[in-house]
Amino acid sequence: MFVGIDDTDSLMGGCTTYLAAVLLEKLGTTYKENIEETGKPPKKWVHHQYPRLIRLNPNTPYRTRGNGAVAFHTPDENIGDIQESVLKSVEEHSHLKDRNTNPGVIFLRDHSKMPLLKKFYQKTVSELVSIKYAEKTAEKADADIYKFNDGRGIIGALAAVGADLSGDKTFELLAYRVKENYGRKKEIDEESVFRMDEATSPETFHNIDPETKKILITPHGHDPVYCGIRGETAEAVKKAWDLIKPLEEIERTQVFVSNQATDAHLREKKISCIKPYDCVIAEGLVKEEPWAIKGGHVFFTLVDGDSAIDCAAYEPTGDLRATVRELVAGDRVKAYGGVGRYRKTINMEKLEILELKEKTRVTAPLCCNRRMSSAGKDRGYKCRRCGRRAGEEAAVEEKINRKIRGGLYEVPPRARRHLSKPLQRMFRE
Numbered sequence: 539m540f541v542g543i544d545d546t547d548s549l550m551g552g553c554t555t556y557l558a559a560v561l562l563e564k565l566g567t568t569y570k571e572n573i574e575e576t577g578k579p580p581k582k583w584v585h586h587q588y589p590r591l592i593r594l595n596p597n598t599p600y601r602t603r604g605n606g607a608v609a610f611h612t613p614d615e616n617i618g619d620i621q622e623s624v625l626k627s628v629e630e631h632s633h634l635k636d637r638n639t640n641p642g643v644i645f646l647r648d649h650s651k652m653p654l655l656k657k658f659y660q661k662t663v664s665e666l667v668s669i670k671y672a673e674k675t676a677e678k679a680d681a682d683i684y685k686f687n688d689g690r691g692i693i694g695a696l697a698a699v700g701a702d703l704s705g706d707k708t709f710e711l712l713a714y715r716v717k718e719n720y721g722r723k724k725e726i727d728e729e730s731v732f733r734m735d736e737a738t739s740p741e742t743f744h745n746i747d748p749e750t751k752k753i754l755i756t757p758h759g760h761d762p763v764y765c766g767i768r769g770e771t772a773e774a775v776k777k778a779w780d781l782i783k784p785l786e787e788i789e790r791t792q793v794f795v796s797n798q799a800t801d802a803h804l805r806e807k808k809i810s811c812i813k814p815y816d817c818v819i820a821e822g823l824v825k826e827e828p829w830a831i832k833g834g835h836v837f838f839t840l841v842d843g844d845s846a847i848d849c850a851a852y853e854p855t856g857d858l859r860a861t862v863r864e865l866v867a868g869d870r871v872k873a874y875g876g877v878g879r880y881r882k883t884i885n886m887e888k889l890e891i892l893e894l895k896e897k898t899r900v901t902a903p904l905c906c907n908r909r910m911s912s913a914g915k916d917r918g919y920k921c922r923r924c925g926r927r928a929g930e931e932a933a934v935e936e937k938i939n940r941k942i943r944g945g946l947y948e949v950p951p952r953a954r955r956h957l958s959k960p961l962q963r964m965f966r967e
């Protein structure tokens with residue numbers, strides 16, 4: 539049986555991954571031992587020995603933080619007991635008093651219905667979907683759904699079960715704090731994080747922001763998470779954790795298999811087809827010179843035939859802004875990112891430069907091996923050495939060297955979405 543759970547936490551605390559980790563321990567003998575002995579789940583549901591942490595559309599207005607949902611597989615024995623345990627845990631550990639916490643739980647027994655859920659995931663990771671659509675999908679798949687409050691969590695719960703990890707996938711080891719430390723400053727030997735990064739990167743990634751040297755594995759928040767280490771394999775993240783020196787008590791750790799850092803959310807779309815909250819890769823020409831607004835945010839307009847959309851490199855995107863500033867009208871590019879409610883702007887995660895337009899400027903002609911000087915407004919040019927004069931029409935067009943090259947540019951790790959695939963991973967392939 540597959541179990542999917544989502545939307546149990548609020549900004550005040552809680553964490554669906556923690557709930558899953560505790561629950562898996564509770565199901566302990568039923569879950570772990572049987573799985574290891576029988577290894578029964580269908581082959582396509584890869585890495586069934588690890589629960590899944592599945593990130594969904596990062597632009598959805600309903601998310602509290604990173605729009606994460608969890609799923610795991612249990613053996614087909616004692617289904618009734620397992621379902622009861624899961625529902626009891628969700629009821630007990632969810633922040634149900636917060637009206638933005640809308641837990642959803644799904645149970646899927648019929649493995650042959652997985653393609654329906656896969657299709658549902660592919661839409662949910664990239665677009666906005668409705669609770670109704672989730673209910674219809676669950677009905678067709680004979681999945682049991684359980685809703686708390688408005689039950690929106692069934693969307694994430696279904697998608698987490700349906701996520702296709704047979705291609706690209708990553709792993710994350712999450713370490714959890716003891717309850718009395720929730721909300722407190724995280725105590726960690728910072729040197730050990732730098733050493734871990736040196737010893738395990740690129741098998742692990744997003745440990746440290748290279749520019750600011752900020753440690754990225756210990757996110758802020760009131761939730762139980764102490765740190766998260768991301769990597770290519772379960773072995774890599776476990777090895778990395780062994781190298782970390784926590785300076786506070788750790789309650790438990792849990793490794794998840796995940797769609798994080800895979801770009802699973804991005805779909806190539808024509809500008810005219812982009813809908814509110816979509817995650818897209820849109821190709822077109824830069825319409826005019828980029829512009830900046832207060833706060834250091836830089837924009838350009840992307841056009842494709844009659845359609846246009848603005849693309850933004852906001853302040854936290856760091857060096858990506860310097861690249862955007864160098865674009866000129868006519869450059870052919872692809873903008874990777876998500877759009878908001880009004881579909882006005884692509885919030886860029888990556889920029890791909892496909893073709894750079896030749897950039898020229900009009901300048902004075904040469905004489906005596908030097909540029910002639912201006913003879914005054916609309917009066918042409920004169921040579922300071924030999925005194926020769928030339929009209930306005932003698933002006934020449936000069937090619938300017940472009941400071942940027944073709945290729946992919948990304949935002950720094952500190953500003954990256956959970957789902958964004960780092961270039962370091964793209965080039966590994």
Ligand code: ATP
Nearest residue numbers: 545600601602603604605606666667690691693694
């Ligand atoms: P986390 O804290 O685990 O990173 P989160 O707190 O940001 O995640 P959730 O609490 O899971 O987010 O809330 C997101 C809600 O949005 C859930 O109810 C989920 O089912 C729903 N949701 C997820 N993806 C979509 C989507 N594409 N369209 C509509 N609703 C979605």
